[in-house]
Amino acid sequence: MSGVGKIVKKCLGEMSFNTGGGNINWFPGHMAAATRAINSRLKVADLVIEVRDSRIPLSSANQDLQPRLSSKRRIIALNKKDLANPNIMHKWIDYFESCKQDCLPINAHSRSSVQKLLELVELKLKEKIAKEPTLLVMVVGVPNVGKSALINCIHQIASSRFPGEEETSKSRTLTWCNTGYCRIQGYKPHSFNMQIAQRPSIYVLDTPGVLVPTISDIETGLKLALAGSVKDSVVGEERIAQYLLAILNTRQTPLHWRNVHNNTVKEMQNGSDGKHDYNIKDLLPKRRVLPVASNVHYVEGIAKEVQSALYSTLSEFRGDLQDENELEILIEQQFEALQKALKISSRANEARIMVSKKFLTLFRAGKLGPFILDDVPILSSKS
Numbered sequence: 001m002s003g004v005g006k007i008v009k010k011c012l013g014e015m016s017f018n019t020g021g022g023n024i025n026w027f028p029g030h031m032a033a034a035t036r037a038i039n040s041r042l043k044v045a046d047l048v049i050e051v052r053d054s055r056i057p058l059s060s061a062n063q064d065l066q067p068r069l070s071s072k073r074r075i076i077a078l079n080k081k082d083l084a085n086p087n088i089m090h091k092w093i094d095y096f097e098s099c100k101q102d103c104l105p106i107n108a109h110s111r112s113s114v115q116k117l118l119e120l121v122e123l124k125l126k127e128k129i130a131k132e133p134t135l136l137v138m139v140v141g142v143p144n145v146g147k148s149a150l151i152n153c154i155h156q157i158a159s160s161r162f163p164g165e166e167e168t169s170k171s172r173t174l175t176w177c178n179t180g181y182c183r184i185q186g187y188k189p190h191s192f193n194m195q196i197a198q199r200p201s202i203y204v205l206d207t208p209g210v211l212v213p214t215i216s217d218i219e220t221g222l223k224l225a226l227a228g229s230v231k232d233s234v235v236g237e238e239r240i241a242q243y244l245l246a247i248l249n250t251r252q253t254p255l256h257w258r259n260v261h262n263n264t265v266k267e268m269q270n271g272s273d274g275k276h277d278y279n280i281k282d283l284l285p286k287r288r289v290l291p292v293a294s295n296v297h298y299v300e301g302i303a304k305e306v307q308s309a310l311y312s313t314l315s316e317f318r319g320d321l322q323d324e325n326e327l328e329i330l331i332e333q334q335f336e337a338l339q340k341a342l343k344i345s346s347r348a349n350e351a352r353i354m355v356s357k358k359f360l361t362l363f364r365a366g367k368l369g370p371f372i373l374d375d376v377p378i379l380s381s382k383s
């Protein structure tokens with residue numbers, strides 16, 4: 001077992017990702033109902049866009065839906081590609097290609113990126129388009145992978161394709177929903193569909209994010225928590241932060257932040273320690289953008305201090321990172337260093353939770369750099 005695996009076991013103890021584990025039920029009943037509804041609607045879908053998180057291309061797959069999904073025309077949309085390491089992303093694309101699975105890294109906030117996805121959808125439906133008057137595309141995925149963001153972007157593209165026809169497509173949507181055909185029971189009113197083409201009509205159907213009731217591999221559960229698919233309150237921010245630190249250290253990622261560290265030290269020596277690194281120009285009254293620009297500078301300054309703190313603690317550490325006890329010692333030192341970098345008073349109540357929350361926010365916003373946490377599976381030479 002790797003250092004990460006051992007420390008996960010040590011820190012998390014008997015915690016498990018299943019319906020019976022812990023006080024908090026992380027698999028609410030409505031997810032079970034939604035999963036059943038999705039499964040039954042999948043039967044009539046002509047194509048499925050399975051949205052996954054690019055940072056966890058395997059861990060963000062809903063395993064219970066896989067048998068049905070793999071038997072359908074499916075495109076795996078690896079969303080949030082802006083947060084994923086592009087060099088490793090290439091390997092994932094090769095991997096899915098070698099599995100003969102269509103996959104496209106996307107950014108659901110970018111219209112051009114979603115446009116490419118829609119082109120692939122139309123290409124995959126080419127044969128059917130010639131024969132059927134109406135086609136259904138379903139969007140599925142675990143929570144927080146960006147299904148709604150994708151649907152919103154598709155909606156914008158569809159609105160510009162059919163300007164002035166919004167009312168028509170709205171009423172069609174209602175008719176469909178009234179027949180019960182497109183209604184997905186979920187914990188969120190997610191039974192949203194829209195038309196993206198006219199002849200034939202292609203409807204896109206959104207679905208609620210659903211997880212599996214049991215995640216057998218605890219690291220998969222932690223990665224889902226890191227990506228925000230499992231609520232922080234279920235696992236605890238501190239545990240998630242510990243896991244992130246364990247991954248970063250065993251991969252030696254902070255050692256890549258040497259330049260950031262050197263620059264941060266130089267800035268401190270030049271006396272800018274503690275002051276936010278504003279560009280004076282950004283502080284001039286510039287209509288609308290002033291608070292946002294200064295916030296961005298502030299957050300970027302904090303992110304650099306965090307990277308610098310993790311670089312210095314890891315580079316000075318002489319222990320064995322494969323030994324869970326020594327890795328734990330390093331992580332403890334890093335919590336202290338992070339507290340300083342994040343400017344959290346040691347007197348603050350729940351300082352550790354505050355450190356964890358801020359550290360996770362920086363990671364999730366991509367401020368610590370792009371990552372892919374899953375390892376690309378090694379394919380046997382036969383396959």
Ligand SMILES: Nc1nc2c(ncn2[C@@H]2O[C@H](COP(=O)(O)OP(=O)(O)OP(=O)(O)O)[C@@H](O)[C@H]2O)c(=O)[nH]1
Pocket residue numbers: 079080081082083106107108109141142143144145146147148149150188208209210
């Ligand atoms: N950086 C980045 N953030 C994204 C992207 N797509 C979505 N997000 C963000 O991810 C978060 C979750 O997005 P949603 O669209 O609500 O995810 P969802 O899959 O519909 O979530 P559920 O409703 O829980 O199933 C939001 O904060 C989005 O702004 C993306 O491509 N890049």
